Amino acid sequence: MDLFEDIVNARCSDPFGFLGLHWTEEKDLKLNVWRPDAVAIDVLAIDADSVIGKMNLNTDSGLFSCQWSDKKTFFHYRLRITFSDGNTATFVDPYQFNQATFADPEHHKATLYQKEGALFQSAPVTDSLAIDGTRFAVYAPAARSVYVVGDFNGWDGRIHPMSSNGDGVWRLFIPDVRDGAKYKFEIRAKSGDLLPHRTDPFAKRIEQFPSFASVVQESQYHWNDESWMSRPISDIYEEAVSIYEVHLGSWRKKEHNESLTYLELKEQLVPYVVEMGYTHVELLPVMEYPFDGSWGYQPVGLFAVTSRYGTPDEFKALIDAFHQAGISVIMDWVPAHFPSDSHGLANFDGTHQYEYEDPKKGWHPEWNSLIYDFGKEHVVDFLISNANFWLEEYHIDGLRVDAVASMLYLDYSREDGEWIPNVHGGNHNYEAIAFLKQLNETVYLNHPRCFTVAEESTAFSGVSKPTYMDGLGFGFKWNMGWMNDTLEYMKKDPIHRQYHQGELTFSMVYAFNEQFMLPISHDEVVHGKGSMIDKMPGDGWQKFANLRAFNGYMFTHPGKKLNFMGNEFAQGQEWSHTRSLDWHLLDIDYHKGLQTLVKDLNHLYTGEPALQLDHDYQGFEWLSYDDSQNSILAYVRQSKAKDELLIVVVNFTPTPHKGYRIGAPKLGRYDLILNTDASIYGGSGFHTAQTLEAESIENHGRNDSVMLDIPPLSTVIYKWKS
Structure with missing residues (x-):
């Protein structure tokens, strides 16, 4: 006994x-x-x-x-x-049905989710009969005991004790537990203390507050994106990438301020993204999270798509619809930290199985959250398998990895004495660096059509270099320097911009050191920063003219593009997850004009080879960068073969210029293909020539030049024809 x-x-x-x-x-x-x-x-x-x-x-x-x-x-x-x-x-x-009945499913590091969690299995009992059920498995090596509790046993923590064979994983097959069953794990620590019920770290679905119960999930979804998933592998660096960043819960609201469901987003968001000409959509984190105000950046259920907007299969239908419409889907992914909610990973089995034990490494003071212990094999496998899970099971096309800088540096957001140096006395987290390299190698090996993006705000070397070149292996890095410098410049009254020309031109000093994305993300329109239109100086007309000129500059600057929802039509209020975007503003000509401009810029970007070579110095040449008195920039965008040429002229003052001469890359005719000051966009309609003819007159160090009339606060783009 x-x-x-x-x-x-x-x-x-x-x-x-x-x-x-x-x-x-x-x-x-x-x-x-x-x-x-x-x-x-x-x-x-x-x-x-x-x-x-x-x-x-x-x-x-x-x-x-x-x-x-x-x-x-x-x-x-x-x-x-x-x-x-x-x-x-x-x-x-x-x-x-003892454990010998069920061998652990065959898996590798990238598919740990096929071994742990709630897995459907079938146990043969006679030649003609098998019993279906769910095999539960959870990693809790320091636990004294683990029980499955759920609606199938009255949440009674005495009924279903689990078994461990000494590898740290507790297992139990429970017959007849099917799709939709709710469950948690009841864990008793080595000390004998009964811990709060834990949500399954590998749960595919989790209920909302107050239960946060894990839900057994068996997908019935049949994908219809075969042609998308088998499309030829291409060089994304030489393609247009224009990303629409979206918070699904607040893009558009229904009556009573209710969020759209995944299926409603399928019907409304997908055609909007297509119409606007974006190539990609990026979703703020949709992994399950307990606190709405974290926007998903404090996730508890990394394997569970949030149930706020529907079921996992309904989310798959949304992704499928994007793919059928030719739109790639990127997801924000948060491996840097996790919240300390009692139902989550914190102190999971009575010990620090997922987080660093010492708070000088394991507690994030800026976000009041815990930091994954990247030195533990199971933690690394957990995170890498999660990344692979979204690419494999949900057909996601890319991962934007949040807060990479906080992972790289042991002293991130810490004062002296609040952090532990590495073995060489430095501030680099070698374990996190090794994890990020392994992550990127796994993604690119298993999913060559997918890519990763680092939100990394420092000068850490080689973020988007391959690991064989001693880089971190990311496909892209957010260009936070460009973003900060440009927005600081744009906030200034045009009369003062002449003293800050270098803030614009400096970005070209390092533009090709990494594979950059130019992000105007959600972070720039929250926490008192105001909306993009609020950042612009001047009266109402000048605010919109500044924003139009900025968009023209952004789309012609080297680097892939990312814009947060609402920026495309000059969202009025600072963004809040609690309310819808101000769609009613599209009844106003200025707002509608900006939306039309962004649509045209997207189509121009995706249609012009000269703009798509935005990762290589061969695609860009300065014509003039030192006319600070007039705050004018002029440059060439060109294809690799230099047979497709664009001249871009940006005027960041409200003063028009007639008869302004700039150097030209070659003789021939140049046709106007976009003018942000055009009347259709809400501009002044200042007359500028539809066609320029290059002359053999030296200017800006060039043998040839063109003369043009430059509208106020504008970006104009001319295309070489012959």
């Missing part, structure tokens, strides 16, 4: 050693069942309702037993249980 005492006292790691069928010393078969909620139990045949034994209640603790002297082999059975309220129910006893 020692094992039974261990089970009753929640200190047993091998419930199969006592529960289920066993041989007695007399060579009889004995069945032990522990159901402290039962008053009587009958043993039934597995495939019929015939009673093959009546169990005796042996102890007040709920131990039932039955013995057979005529049985020569183990057999499968069901239990008809009578409860104290007189109700009865029939169950297939999980303890007749």
Whole structure:
């Protein structure tokens, strides 16, 4: 009875050693069942309702037993249980299926989710009958005991003790637990303390507050994006990438301020992104998170798409619709930190299994969250398998990795004495660096059509260089320097911009050191920073003219593009996740004009080879960068073969210029293909020539030049024709 005492006292790691069928010393078969909620139990045949034994209640603790002297082999059975309220129910006893019945699914580091979590499996019991159920597995190496609790056992922490074979993973197959069943893990620490119920780290679905229950999830979705997933592998660096960054819950609201569902977003968001000419959409984190105000950047369920807007299969339908429309989907992904909510990973089994133990490494002071211990193999496997999970199971096309700088530096957001140096006395987190390299190698090896993006705000070397060149291996890096310098410049009154020309031109000093994206993200329109239109100086007309000129400059500057939702039509209020974008503003000409401009810029960018060579110095040449008095920039964008040429002229003052001469890359005709000051965009309509003819007049160090009239606060683009 020692094992039974261990089970009753929640200190047993091998419930199969006592529960289920066993041989007695007399060579009889004995069945032990522990159901402290039962008053009587009958043993039934597995495939019929015939009673093959009546169990005796042996102890007040709920131990039932039955013995057979005529049985020569183990057999499968069901239990008809009578409860104290007189109700009865029939169950297939999980303890007749020991761990030898189910070998761990074959997997590698990138597919750990195929080994842990709630997995559908089938147990053969006769030649013609198999029992379907769910095999639960959770990593809790320091636990004294682990139990599965759920709506299938009345959330009773005594019914389903799990088994561990010493590898730190606790397992139990429970028959007849199917799609939609709710569950958690009840863990007792080595100290004997009962911990708060834990959500499954590998749960595919998690309920919202207050339960945060894990939900058994079996996908029924049939994908229709075969042609997308098998498209030829191309060089994304030489392609247009224009990203629409979206917070799904606030892009557009319904009546009573309700968010759109995944299926409603499929019908509304997808055609909008297509119409606007974007090539990619980037979703703020959709992994399950408890606090709305974190926007998903404090995730608890990394494998669960948030249930705020629908089911996992409905989210797949949204991704599928994007793919069928030719739009790539990027997801924000947060491996840097996680919140300390009691149902999550913090102190998971009574010890720091997922976070660094020392708060000088394991606590993030800026975000009041915990930091993953990148030195632990299981943590690295957990995170890398999660990244692979979204690419594999949800057909995601790219991951934007959040807060990379906080991972790279041990002293990030810490004062002296608040951090632990590495083995060489420096501030680099070698374990996090090794993790990021392994992450990127795994992604690109398994999914060559996908890419990764680092939100990294420092001068750390080689973020987007391959790992074989001692880089971190990311595909792209956000150009935070360009963003900060440009926005600081744009905020200034045009009369003062002449003293800050270098803030614009400096970006070209390092523009090709990394594979850059130019981000105007959600971070620039929150926390009192105001909306993009609010940042612009001047009266109403000048604000919009500045913003139009800025968009023209951004789309012609080397680097891929990212713009947060609402920026495309000059969202009025600072963004808030609690309300919809101000779609009513499109009834105003200035706002509608800006939206039209962004649409045209997207189509221009995707249609002009000269703009798509934006990762290589060959695609850009200065014509004039030092006319600070007039705040004018002029440059050439060109294809690799230099057979496609654009002249871009940007005027960041409200003063028009007639007869302004700039150098030209070659003789020939140049046709105007975009003018941000055009009347259709809400501009002044200042007359500028539709065609320029280059002359053999030296200017700006060029043998040839053109003369043009430059509109106020504008970006104009001319294309060489012959």
